[in-house]
Structures are given as structure tokens and as C-alpha cells.
Amino acid sequence: MAAQRIKEYRPTEDEEYMNERQLEFFRVQLVTRRVELVASIAGFSKNLKETNIRKPDPVDQSSNHTDMSRDLQTRHRQQKLIRDIDYALERIADREYGYCEVSGEEIGLRRLLARPVATMSVDVQEMYERKASGHQRFAVTSCVI
Template sequence: MAARTREKDLTAAQVKELTNALVTKRDELLDALKSRRSNSAKQETQRGTGDEADQASEDAETALETRLMDRDAKLLREVERALDKVKNNTYGLCEGTEEPIGYARLKLRPWTRYSVTYKEELEREQKRQGEG
């Protein structure tokens, strides 16, 4: 089956709006990651100056910052993937079915890779595999 193009499903204005949202999100994530890395570096230089309770608190903060950086980095990859799809003229198509994702879903989550129907199917399959 030949890959469909986004023009059949999204208007040019919708693509532009969603692209702008993706660029804004990318910039926010880049700023957040830069800030977290800077804070992490500052914490590392101040490490070990307190008692055991302070050290435990610092360790918990470091673990939280690491999880947040990992989450932001993962989301940044998804946003960049979506921006690549805009360039490749495949934005707005479900990666599982090549069917349109739908403007309403893309508006809520412009970096989404799957339609609601396909995502639910994936989740059911994962649940079945987890039970088996």
C-alpha cells in the first residue's frame, strides 16, 4: 500500500499550527534540559558538604532530576521525530496503520505517533502479553 500524505487529511493551516506547537514544545524542552543540566552540575559541585540526612536528601533530588531529564529527553526525541515527519510530508499519519491520526488528537498531543484506535490496540496486546 502506498503511503498517504498529510495533505489529504490536514489543511495547510492545521499543519502550520501544529508545527508551531511542536517548535514551541521543542524549545521549551531544550530550555528545561539545559536548566536541569546546569542545576545538576551545581549540585554535584556542592555534594558532600552536609550530614547523612542532607546527603540522603541530595541523593533523592539527584534521582528525581535524572528521571525528569530522561523524560524530557525522550519527549524531545518524539517532538523532533514529529518535526521530521512534517518535513517528509508524513505528519499526521498513524505509524501502525498509515491512516490519519485526526486533528483533535494531534492538537492535544502534536507529537503523537498513533491514532487512538491503534494505540488502544497496542495497549490491549501489551496487556495480553503481560497476562500470558
């Protein structure tokens, strides 16, 4: 019965941020997604064992390798997402979920609903992305010639 209420519940901005109900909502969302990912990885492993890697035709073999490479990349992303979900579940248990790891400010419900494994606020995430891409903005306050 409690699980049904959580599925029907949708966090809103007009309630206390990261209250018990919101934390439980995100915990259920994360656990559900984790179960789906683990099942997907298990299915991939089963299919990989059943796939005939050697094909007599070079074109078929090349196509098969391309497909396998794409599937392995997908599996790698899924495994990374499982680690991110585990970390988010730890943060829920520690009551740190929903707050930026860097600044301590609220990440925000809209961002968490879109990306439940988010660990940084939008502003901090954008700053890190700008630094990583090398497009830092520098302000020149004065210039002496």
C-alpha cells in the same frame, strides 16, 4: 506577522485535514515546545554543576540523592520528548504527520492537539497497549466437546 496568525489560529474539524495551515500550526507548536525543553535541560545541567553533592548530614545527603534521581528521570523524559518532537517535525516535512504509522488512517485533530507527537490512531494505540499489558481479548467462536 505570519507567526502571529498561526498563534491565533486553531485547527477545526470542518476544514481539510492536515492542510498547509494545520501543518504549520503543529510545526510551530512543536518547535516552541522543543525550544522550551532544550532550555529546561540546559538549566538543569547548570544547576547540577552548582549542586553540592556531599552533605555532612546523612539525611540531607539522602534527600539530595532522591531529588537528583527525580530530576534525572525528568531530564530523561524531556530528552525522549525532544526525540519524539524531532520525529514529528520530520513527519511534517514529509507530509506524513497526522496519519497513523500502522494503519494509515487519520489520527484526528483532537488527539493531535492533546498530544502533538502522537504517531498512532487511538484504536491502534489501544491495541498496542493491550498487547503490551498482556490483556488481549480472544473471542471464542465455537467449542467442540
